Amino acid sequence: MSRDTSARKKTHSGMFRCKRCKQMVPNQAFGTKHRNHCPMCLWSLHVDHTPGDREHHCHALMEPVGIWVKDGGEWAVIHRCTQCGEFKANRIAGDDRDWALMQLAARALANPPVPIDEF
């Protein structure tokens, strides 16, 4: 294992285009050092082993499948890789679209595993 502690790679400074919704997305966002999902549709790419390393070989699209509320109330998006099926939790960014996050959070409630009447 080589330990490269010199500056982070600055290969993709500026913007990238979301492979899912085709919107241009700024690399930097308030609240996160490593932008790893699109703020519009919340889809991600399977590129990291650990956040920000960009060393995973998979590179498939990752679907946002749920919200994880951590201790302290911080939200993370759970992504599932459409190719290899791996799950990953990613911190939300300051400019993630509220409605997209709400839609994702509401998905479980909108599709209960048992009839709502039974509660």
Ligand SMILES: [Zn+2]
């Ligand atoms: Zn997108």
Ligand SMILES: [Zn+2]
């Ligand atoms: Zn994958």
